[in-house]
Amino acid sequence: MNVAKSMATCLSMLSLALFAKPVFAEGLSFATVDLVPYVLHDDPGGRLGLMVDIDTAIAERMGIPVADEVLPMARAIKNLERGLTDCVVIALTPWSESKFQPVAKILNRFDAAIITREGVPITRIEDIHGLRLAITRGSFADSPISSDPNITQVPTNGYEQSVRLFKAGRVDAVAGSELSIFYYFAAEQISRKDIGGILPIIHASLWLHCAKGQVPDDVILRLQETTNELRAEGVFTRLLKRYIPDDFS
Amino acid sequence: METSLPKKFTKSLSFKQARAAVTTGFVLGIGFGALQIAADLRSEIDQTNKTFKQSLRAFEQTAFQAAYGLDKELAQTVVNGLFQQPAVVEAKIIDSYNDTMYFKSRPHLKNSFSWLAEGIFGEAKSFSTRLTDKQTGFHAGDLSISVDTNVIAQAFFQRSGLILSFGILRNVILAIILTVLFHNMLTRPLRKLAGLIHDGAQELPVSASHKNDELGAIALEYNQLSRDRSEAIARLLQEEVRFRRLFENSEVSLSNADYSNVYKTLNQLREEGVTDLRQYLDNNENATWDIFTTINILSANLATLRIFNASSEADLLEHSNKTFNQLTLEMFKDQLCAIWAKHSTFRAETTFKTLDGVEIVGIISLPLPETEDGFRSIPVSILDITEFKKAETELTFRGEIIEGMSEGVQASRISDGIIIYTNAMHDTMFGYEEGELIGEFVGTTSAETDKTPEQTTAHIHGEIEANGSWVGEIRSIKKDGTVFWCEVSATKFEHPLHGSLSIAVQSDVTEKKITEEKLRQSQRLEAVGQLTGGVAHDFNNLLAVIMGNQELLRDEITDPENLKFIDASIGATRRGADLTKSMLAFARRSQLAPESTDLNALVLDTKNWIHRALPEYIDFVTVLESNLWAVEIDRSAAESAVLNLIVNARDAMPDGGELSIATANVTIDETSKPYQANELKAGRYVTVAVSDSGHGISQEIIAKIFEPFFTTKPIGSGSGLGLSMIQGFMRQSRGTVRVTTELGVGTTFTLYFDAGSGTPVRPKKELELAAIATTTGARILVVEDQQDVLDIIKLILTRAGYIVSSANSGDAAKALFDDGPEFDLLITDLVMPGETQGAELARYVSQICPGLPVVIMSGYVGNDAPQDNQTQQLGPQSFQLTKPIRRNELLLVIEAALQHSA
Numbered sequence A: 001m002n003v004a005k006s007m008a009t010c011l012s013m014l015s016l017a018l019f020a021k022p023v024f025a026e027g028l029s030f031a032t033v034d035l036v037p038y039v040l041h042d043d044p045g046g047r048l049g050l051m052v053d054i055d056t057a058i059a060e061r062m063g064i065p066v067a068d069e070v071l072p073m074a075r076a077i078k079n080l081e082r083g084l085t086d087c088v089v090i091a092l093t094p095w096s097e098s099k100f101q102p103v104a105k106i107l108n109r110f111d112a113a114i115i116t117r118e119g120v121p122i123t124r125i126e127d128i129h130g131l132r133l134a135i136t137r138g139s140f141a142d143s144p145i146s147s148d149p150n151i152t153q154v155p156t157n158g159y160e161q162s163v164r165l166f167k168a169g170r171v172d173a174v175a176g177s178e179l180s181i182f183y184y185f186a187a188e189q190i191s192r193k194d195i196g197g198i199l200p201i202i203h204a205s206l207w208l209h210c211a212k213g214q215v216p217d218d219v220i221l222r223l224q225e226t227t228n229e230l231r232a233e234g235v236f237t238r239l240l241k242r243y244i245p246d247d248f249s
Numbered sequence B: 001m002e003t004s005l006p007k008k009f010t011k012s013l014s015f016k017q018a019r020a021a022v023t024t025g026f027v028l029g030i031g032f033g034a035l036q037i038a039a040d041l042r043s044e045i046d047q048t049n050k051t052f053k054q055s056l057r058a059f060e061q062t063a064f065q066a067a068y069g070l071d072k073e074l075a076q077t078v079v080n081g082l083f084q085q086p087a088v089v090e091a092k093i094i095d096s097y098n099d100t101m102y103f104k105s106r107p108h109l110k111n112s113f114s115w116l117a118e119g120i121f122g123e124a125k126s127f128s129t130r131l132t133d134k135q136t137g138f139h140a141g142d143l144s145i146s147v148d149t150n151v152i153a154q155a156f157f158q159r160s161g162l163i164l165s166f167g168i169l170r171n172v173i174l175a176i177i178l179t180v181l182f183h184n185m186l187t188r189p190l191r192k193l194a195g196l197i198h199d200g201a202q203e204l205p206v207s208a209s210h211k212n213d214e215l216g217a218i219a220l221e222y223n224q225l226s227r228d229r230s231e232a233i234a235r236l237l238q239e240e241v242r243f244r245r246l247f248e249n250s251e252v253s254l255s256n257a258d259y260s261n262v263y264k265t266l267n268q269l270r271e272e273g274v275t276d277l278r279q280y281l282d283n284n285e286n287a288t289w290d291i292f293t294t295i296n297i298l299s300a301n302l303a304t305l306r307i308f309n310a311s312s313e314a315d316l317l318e319h320s321n322k323t324f325n326q327l328t329l330e331m332f333k334d335q336l337c338a339i340w341a342k343h344s345t346f347r348a349e350t351t352f353k354t355l356d357g358v359e360i361v362g363i364i365s366l367p368l369p370e371t372e373d374g375f376r377s378i379p380v381s382i383l384d385i386t387e388f389k390k391a392e393t394e395l396t397f398r399g400e401i402i403e404g405m406s407e408g409v410q411a412s413r414i415s416d417g418i419i420i421y422t423n424a425m426h427d428t429m430f431g432y433e434e435g436e437l438i439g440e441f442v443g444t445t446s447a448e449t450d451k452t453p454e455q456t457t458a459h460i461h462g463e464i465e466a467n468g469s470w471v472g473e474i475r476s477i478k479k480d481g482t483v484f485w486c487e488v489s490a491t492k493f494e495h496p497l498h499g500s501l502s503i504a505v506q507s508d509v510t511e512k513k514i515t516e517e518k519l520r521q522s523q524r525l526e527a528v529g530q531l532t533g534g535v536a537h538d539f540n541n542l543l544a545v546i547m548g549n550q551e552l553l554r555d556e557i558t559d560p561e562n563l564k565f566i567d568a569s570i571g572a573t574r575r576g577a578d579l580t581k582s583m584l585a586f587a588r589r590s591q592l593a594p595e596s597t598d599l600n601a602l603v604l605d606t607k608n609w610i611h612r613a614l615p616e617y618i619d620f621v622t623v624l625e626s627n628l629w630a631v632e633i634d635r636s637a638a639e640s641a642v643l644n645l646i647v648n649a650r651d652a653m654p655d656g657g658e659l660s661i662a663t664a665n666v667t668i669d670e671t672s673k674p675y676q677a678n679e680l681k682a683g684r685y686v687t688v689a690v691s692d693s694g695h696g697i698s699q700e701i702i703a704k705i706f707e708p709f710f711t712t713k714p715i716g717s718g719s720g721l722g723l724s725m726i727q728g729f730m731r732q733s734r735g736t737v738r739v740t741t742e743l744g745v746g747t748t749f750t751l752y753f754d755a756g757s758g759t760p761v762r763p764k765k766e767l768e769l770a771a772i773a774t775t776t777g778a779r780i781l782v783v784e785d786q787q788d789v790l791d792i793i794k795l796i797l798t799r800a801g802y803i804v805s806s807a808n809s810g811d812a813a814k815a816l817f818d819d820g821p822e823f824d825l826l827i828t829d830l831v832m833p834g835e836t837q838g839a840e841l842a843r844y845v846s847q848i849c850p851g852l853p854v855v856i857m858s859g860y861v862g863n864d865a866p867q868d869n870q871t872q873q874l875g876p877q878s879f880q881l882t883k884p885i886r887r888n889e890l891l892l893v894i895e896a897a898l899q900h901s902a
Helices: A004-021 A049-061 A073-081 A094-099 A159-168 A178-187 A218-232 A235-241 B013-068 B072-082 B114-121 B149-199 B214-248 B258-272 B276-281 B285-292 B302-307 B313-318 B326-340 B386-404 B424-430 B453-467 B510-556 B562-584 B601-615 B633-649 B722-732 B787-798 B810-819 B837-848 B866-871 B887-901
Strands: A026-032 A066-071 A087-091 A102-106 A112-117 A132-136 A152-156 A173-177 A193-204 A206-210 B088-095 B100-105 B124-132 B137-148 B253-258 B296-301 B345-353 B360-369 B378-384 B408-413 B419-422 B469-477 B482-494 B499-508 B595-597 B617-621 B632-633 B655-667 B683-692 B736-742 B744-753 B779-783 B803-807 B824-828 B856-860 B878-880
Touching: A026 A049, A049 A066, A049 A218, A049 A235, A066 A073, A066 B100, A073 A087, A073 A112, A087 A102, A102 A218, A102 A235, A102 B632, A112 A178, A132 A159, A152 A159, A159 A173, A159 A178, A173 A178, A178 A193, A178 B313, A193 B124, A193 B296, A206 A218, A218 B595, B013 B072, B013 B088, B013 B100, B013 B124, B013 B137, B013 B149, B072 B088, B072 B100, B100 B787, B114 B149, B114 B499, B124 B744, B137 B149, B149 B214, B253 B302, B258 B276, B258 B285, B258 B326, B258 B887, B276 B285, B276 B326, B276 B419, B276 B866, B285 B326, B285 B510, B296 B313, B302 B313, B326 B360, B360 B386, B408 B424, B424 B499, B453 B482, B453 B499, B469 B499, B482 B510, B510 B562, B510 B787, B510 B887, B595 B601, B595 B633, B595 B787, B601 B617, B601 B633, B601 B655, B632 B633, B632 B803, B633 B655, B633 B683, B633 B744, B722 B736, B779 B787, B779 B810, B803 B810, B810 B824, B810 B837, B837 B856, B856 B887
Parallel strands: A026 A066, A026 A087, A132 A152, A132 A173, B617 B655, B779 B803, B779 B824, B824 B856, B856 B878
Antiparallel strands: A087 A206, A102 A206, A112 A173, A112 A193, B088 B100, B088 B137, B124 B137, B253 B296, B253 B378, B345 B360, B360 B378, B408 B419, B408 B499, B469 B482, B482 B499, B595 B632, B655 B683, B683 B744, B736 B744
């Protein structure tokens, strides 16, 4: 069960934080969205997931104990809204800016895109008209691609199923988070030459957000400084490369 | 009886069946439907709870995912899924933040059965479940629904109504179908059969379709019954004729009587309050007779007329009052009481009187019905047992005689030997309780001999079968094991039930056997005695010759050595003479010389010499009664008897002991054992008891001790004549000898001497040999059939100087006397061949030569000797001599006789 694995990860991170130098005596609670590759369970290479790695890197650098709870997206967000969680790494959107306190950028690259099969170049959505598009169930609800009658939508249970359909030639294109799709490309040993093109349809950056009024200002400041330092040092980029193929980096 | 088929359909069997089937189907439909609904209701309530709990469980996982992921769309899907069930009126998912993720509701159903649904199922039911991760226990939210019981109840009521309706409908339709089938298959054919039967058909048709079913069977059975009934009627008519003949020709008096008035009268008495009929009848003597007169005899058979000596049925009916006497009246009272007590039958033995006044005995019997109708015709039978009663009386009389017999009477089956009758004396004789032996094997009373009781029984029964009777003696055994002798006289009797019987009359002859045994013993001893006497007689003749020759020879011998030889020879001859004397004593033919004897003195004399006969280790004791009565006996013989007993006593005590001789005066009367044993007459006796403390005598031996030549002593130690001689002597002396003995204690021989009146008798005068002076020249005729004896006597007498003539027989001697020669003395043998014996010769001589002395010789001399009576009748000039005669004794007697005649 994913929840159980998340709890185990959380505990391991909490243990790590206990041995670090304490900056925020009470420590911080992080919520991590339970999506691949942001959180990995039972990874053969021992990887814990990109978000977990980022949270860990920030906590280590700050020297504070961190409790990281792996949750579904909605629950992570609602926890942050209700003050049950201190911080979450999510995409920066106007909605997030209004509901939470953006602290610092983690990565610029957090786009949603359409990736076509080899031989199907794409520069615009119309390029996949008449083709089959794998879309993870529930995503792109308000996107035009969901309502475009010229695209044959193939709903899937997740990116893994979408990528496998893509590799098997059952679909002509796959839509979703680039990072997630690339992660599965690596798992399915799909390289750059195996695809036709990539069409970003939503541009977003990944930010550290904290609950409003929940975390003391000095801690916010320190979080901001530490995150910026780590981004500047390319720590997050290095961490990202652990999860996506080189030719997609 | 007239019958008709039902005209209305409603009266028909099929309609009744249909009505019953429909009613039953309706009731059963309702009943079973209600039962099923009740069972369904319980199941429905349980199932409702289970159903909605299962629904929640089915949606629980999805709801958890919705709540965990705060997926409202999924939550909506779950709620909509639950709403697929019409009974669910509210459903919602609340997340762990207590926010309602999705809620849906619809209005409750309202109808006229709501009150019933709410009463049965409750107003509403709510079910909820916590949405929790099973592994971590994470609570993501709650899923809850609300159920409208009206919806459930409506479905249930609809289903129940259908069940009930279909149940009733099914049963009613089934009943109708069955009724139609029943009518076609059964009622209609039955009506047809009933019609035919009603019309008197002898044979009912059996259609092919009903050939093998119940209707066919009924028709066939009816046909069979019809045939049987026809045959039965025919037989009944025949039986009626036969019974009429039987009735008329029966030897038993049979009559048909109407007792209905009796029944009515008794009922009337009961209604009048009579509770004890017998008391009523006893108190009202005429009532019994009055009731009897109400009986109406309908018919009577010939035997009835014969028994009562009536000339006709009318004669009997007219004078039926004459058949009653007092006993008959009492019997009728009993009969009335039996009717009163509602007995089923009445049977009694009583006496009647014929119309001409002869009393007869009969057994009357009649059934007693339960209803008045039954009393209208009652068969009354009277069995005339007058002759039987007479025979019974005769049998009783004879039985009493048999029972009273002093002999035992026993009847047993020859086929298997089982005893079927014993009289009282038989049972007493054998020591059994009365009748105890009945049923037992007849050999039970037979003692084991060389044959088993079974063999004895088989032998006797075989004899009876073959010869018709058997007489003999059986060694029998009593219940206590006592063995005795039974004299049996058995005859064959053919018994109608038991077959061949042995009727045995038995007498206990044990005493008779003992007496006979004694008699036989006595006769045997008598025979032995006679034989012994005869032998002794002949032996005495021989000894007489030997003795005479030896004595003559001794006169010729002067050499001392030869004299010793001849003396030894003479001594042996004398011992031989003693032996013959003993034999004669046993044979009670001794020449006794009774004299008055004091037995105390005899015993005391014994003491003078007894030390020579007894060893030192034997003590000798005498116990003598003073004033002992004198007895008249041959003292010498008595001494010899006592000596014999002393010697026997000594030999009985080889290891020492005490020998005693006791004398006593005794009086024998009827109570005394010797008297009862028929050994002594009542009177006075003197006893001499010789006792030893020796080893005693066994019972086997004691029966033989008085037999001659019986001895237990080693060969050469005893002649076996001692005790027989004593017995012979004692009996010859009107006494007896008795013995008592006990093994290991000793033996006592008691001599009983007849004391008589105690009058002393003349002492025996001994002839003195020294005084002999022969009358030389006296003429003596010697008559002796034994030539050797004759020769020696002639020689002795010739040498003594007598002139001797001789004859070989009495007849020759008689002829000599007839020729006329004169003799001074006649010596004759007593027993001789020819017509003229010694005694007769002596009498003849006394007639023709009165005063001529006669000397009679005999080897038999004694009271029991042949012709004893004749010798006793001889005159005083006769003298007697016992062979063998010693010379001196002969000469002394001759001289005495000659002197007596002179």
